[in-house]
Amino acid sequence: MGLRKKKAKKLAIIFIALWLTGCAPFTENNIIEEIAPITFLSLSKGDEGKIKISTIIPPLSKEEKSVMSQEVSLLKEGVREFNLNFYQEIKSGQMRMLVINEELGKEGIMSIINVLLTDPDISLRIYLVIVKGNFEEYLETQLDKQENLDYSFYRMLKHYEEKNQGELTVVNLHEFKNLLYTRYSDPYLPVFKIENDAVSYEGTALFQNDKLVETITSFNDRIFQLLNNDHYLKILPIPELEVVLGHVRSNTKVDIDTSLSTMTYTVNIDSRIEEYRGEKQLFDPKDLEDLKKDIQSNLEKQTQELVKKMQELNVDPLQLGIHTLKPFSKPMDEKKWIELFEKMDIKIDYQFNIEPLTDSNAKS
Amino acid sequence: MEALQLYNKNETYNGLYVMLMVNRLQMLYFFLIMPRFLIHPYMIWVILAVGLLSQLNLLLLSKWFSTGFSSKGYNGFVQLFGKKIVRILSFIGLFFILLKLFVVMLGFSEIVQIFMFPSTDSNWIIFFILLSCWYVAGKGVEKTIRFVVISFLCTFWMFFFFAFFFLPPIAQLSDLYPIIPMEWNRDSWKGIFLILSSFSGPEFLVFLGPWFKTNNKTFRYLSYGNALTVIEYVFLYIASLLYFGSNYLSKNQFPIVNMARYFQNPIIERIDMVMVSLELFNIVFAVSIFLLMFYAASKIAFGKMEKPSSRGGFLYSVFLIFIGMILVNEWIWKSGEKQVILLNLQILAGSLSYLVVPIVIIMIMKIKGVNKHGTAKEKG
Numbered sequence: 001m002g003l004r005k006k007k008a009k010k011l012a013i014i015f016i017a018l019w020l021t022g023c024a025p026f027t028e029n030n031i032i033e034e035i036a037p038i039t040f041l042s043l044s045k046g047d048e049g050k051i052k053i054s055t056i057i058p059p060l061s062k063e064e065k066s067v068m069s070q071e072v073s074l075l076k077e078g079v080r081e082f083n084l085n086f087y088q089e090i091k092s093g094q095m096r097m098l099v100i101n102e103e104l105g106k107e108g109i110m111s112i113i114n115v116l117l118t119d120p121d122i123s124l125r126i127y128l129v130i131v132k133g134n135f136e137e138y139l140e141t142q143l144d145k146q147e148n149l150d151y152s153f154y155r156m157l158k159h160y161e162e163k164n165q166g167e168l169t170v171v172n173l174h175e176f177k178n179l180l181y182t183r184y185s186d187p188y189l190p191v192f193k194i195e196n197d198a199v200s201y202e203g204t205a206l207f208q209n210d211k212l213v214e215t216i217t218s219f220n221d222r223i224f225q226l227l228n229n230d231h232y233l234k235i236l237p238i239p240e241l242e243v244v245l246g247h248v249r250s251n252t253k254v255d256i257d258t259s260l261s262t263m264t265y266t267v268n269i270d271s272r273i274e275e276y277r278g279e280k281q282l283f284d285p286k287d288l289e290d291l292k293k294d295i296q297s298n299l300e301k302q303t304q305e306l307v308k309k310m311q312e313l314n315v316d317p318l319q320l321g322i323h324t325l326k327p328f329s330k331p332m333d334e335k336k337w338i339e340l341f342e343k344m345d346i347k348i349d350y351q352f353n354i355e356p357l358t359d360s361n362a363k364s
Numbered sequence: 365m366e367a368l369q370l371y372n373k374n375e376t377y378n379g380l381y382v383m384l385m386v387n388r389l390q391m392l393y394f395f396l397i398m399p400r401f402l403i404h405p406y407m408i409w410v411i412l413a414v415g416l417l418s419q420l421n422l423l424l425l426s427k428w429f430s431t432g433f434s435s436k437g438y439n440g441f442v443q444l445f446g447k448k449i450v451r452i453l454s455f456i457g458l459f460f461i462l463l464k465l466f467v468v469m470l471g472f473s474e475i476v477q478i479f480m481f482p483s484t485d486s487n488w489i490i491f492f493i494l495l496s497c498w499y500v501a502g503k504g505v506e507k508t509i510r511f512v513v514i515s516f517l518c519t520f521w522m523f524f525f526f527a528f529f530f531l532p533p534i535a536q537l538s539d540l541y542p543i544i545p546m547e548w549n550r551d552s553w554k555g556i557f558l559i560l561s562s563f564s565g566p567e568f569l570v571f572l573g574p575w576f577k578t579n580n581k582t583f584r585y586l587s588y589g590n591a592l593t594v595i596e597y598v599f600l601y602i603a604s605l606l607y608f609g610s611n612y613l614s615k616n617q618f619p620i621v622n623m624a625r626y627f628q629n630p631i632i633e634r635i636d637m638v639m640v641s642l643e644l645f646n647i648v649f650a651v652s653i654f655l656l657m658f659y660a661a662s663k664i665a666f667g668k669m670e671k672p673s674s675r676g677g678f679l680y681s682v683f684l685i686f687i688g689m690i691l692v693n694e695w696i697w698k699s700g701e702k703q704v705i706l707l708n709l710q711i712l713a714g715s716l717s718y719l720v721v722p723i724v725i726i727m728i729m730k731i732k733g734v735n736k737h738g739t740a741k742e743k744g
Binding site for chain 2: 124182
């Protein structure tokens with residue numbers, strides 16, 4: 001037994017010596033008082049091809065917060081610059097959002113995405129957001145009024161992501177990456193506009209590969225939510241017909257003919273009329289039928305235009321291309337698909353199932 | 365130096381242990397990187413086919429277990445092959461054991477380094493893992509075999525988590541198209557051997573015969589273990605296809621661990637870290653078994669079988685392996701291109717050992733005309 005004890009002592013001495021002399025193998029220091037786990041990074045275009053990178057520091061403690069910006073040519077360099085200018089060390093393990101300026105998005109964000117993907121500290125669930133306007137300026141003006149600005153922004157995105165609420169597009173890093181790297185599909189991101197000290201949701205940015213090419217807004221964005229993103233909308237106002245559809249659920253079906261020249265895009269919709277301020281008497285079955293037809297043709301027209309635009313821009317966020325995949329045949333070359341897609345005749349067909357619930361004109 | 369009871373035999377373990385060992389030895393390192401090499405959806409069928417082949421192998425192995433030779437251990441092999449050939453074979457075996465040890469250990473310590481301690485030198489991680497393996501192995505074969513239960517309980521449930529990827533919006537059936545092979549190239553062959561190599565491992569059980577209570581039910585338990593592995597492989601592979609899609613799969617170094625990073629939990633944010641740490645139990649178990657085999661094989665190879673095993677001798681062999689690992693890590697593993705060579709070597713060696721070991725044993729048994737009770741008929 002004595003021999004063993006001696007050995008244990010020797011071993012202990014060796015270990016203590018290693019640790020005390022600084023030969024400890026773990027070099028990272030994560031003492032909570034000394035680190036600043038940032039919650040977001042905002043990227044915008046700087047001068048001469050540089051990236052302007054900003055965040056709020058300190059992100060956690062109750063000290064006074066400030067916006068810190070650096071112009072750098074590489075993303076990680078920015079984090080280092082922050083460290084040199086602040087007493088706490090920046091850590092990216094708690095990052096929740098990446099805010100990308102529209103201008104930067106137009107130049108392509110592939111390299112940024114790859115940086116995020118290769119860092120094991122950065123979660124694959126961080127939200128990617130495009131902003132129009134100067135986000136840094138907005139932060140600076142708003143920070144005094146609203147201390148937890150970044151956190152509330154994150155909570156909002158999380159809220160709409162969780163149950164596919166169908167109000168706004170919410171895309172995280174993993175989803176973006178998959179759309180970027182999968183054949184026959186292009187990614188999309190939500191766009192927020194900064195106007196008069198407020199951030200408001202504007203629509204969805206469509207990307208061609210990694211470059212932002214178009215932002216679809218208002219009614220087109222609603223249709224996009226219906227067709228692709230959530231297949232659900234809480235309300236869908238159609239101002240031209242003075243009608244509001246509520247709880248719109250959609251079910252889409254894509255048929256491509258064997259010659260690959262025409263595609264029929266069928267959208268089945270279950271919904272109910274929530275508000276109507278037009279002339280028709282909805283108690284009258286004929287009028288109701290007319291209204292249904294009006295809604296149908298209106299939506300078909302709008303969707304047709306939206307899809308046409310996608311074809312012109314050569315973007316496929318709806319992943320129409322994957323419908324050419326068959327279990328027992330060779331997948332088509334991506335270039336060939338793009339050629340086909342540009343020329344394809346896409347027919348939109350809406351099938352409605354509307355329940356009339358309210359009628360504001362009924363008793364007038 | 366006090367004598368060490370490394371290879372004592374006081375009790376034998378039943379079929380359940382055989383099953384767990386087959387399964388855990390097949391779920392070591394390759395399954396973590398497998399999707400990156402398989403890429404195409406039709407490889408699902410290949411996994412199933414190779415799983416069947418592995419089943420045949422296990423049938424042969426069970427034949428060996430049902431003879432009396434297997435329970436005699438070293439003496440059984442000597443009776444079958446003769447002393448000289450056993451020495452040569454164990455010398456060759458050393459190479460296979462070392463290669464497997466290196467790939468499993470270096471591969472896993474790389475994962476630990478990348479995902480858990482990015483700023484730590486991977487040599488330290490190797491040191492710590494090997495230290496715990498040395499401790500476990502130092503308790504002897506019996507305790508190490510027993511350790512498989514802990515390793516199994518720590519790790520087997522993990523694949524259920526991946527069911528999350530089978531649900532929409534991540535799951536799209538089109539990710540699995542085309543489901544039949546449209547072209548066949550060199551990479552597809554490599555895929556087959558990779559799968560075969562990941563199924564390898566149970567062939568090492570033939571050397572643990574004395575510790576198993578073998579009977580005619582052994583094959584059943586071997587098959588259960590193998591079947592569980594097939595299910596896990598297919599499940600994880602389909603999940604990775606759904607999650608990444610074929611196109612991105614080849615670009616990802618550690619697909620399964622990266623998928624685990626997508627799990628979320630309000631209490632533990634980095635579930636992947638917990639999973640990697642628990643997976644370590646499995647690595648420690650397997651490496652300990654291989655350490656014991658390495659020590660025994662080197663004793664046979666150098667003709668020191670008569671000498672009792674000593675603590676010093678065992679420590680010396682573990683130390684040699686440690687030095688070897690550090691050198692291989694520095695010279696080969698850390699540079700990506702050379703790492704591929706070692707991986708390819710293990711893919712070949714694993715497939716080879718898994719195919720050849722059972723066949724050779726059965727052939728020799730046939731030639732010598734062994735009957736069920738482990739006595740060779742006299743020639744002529």
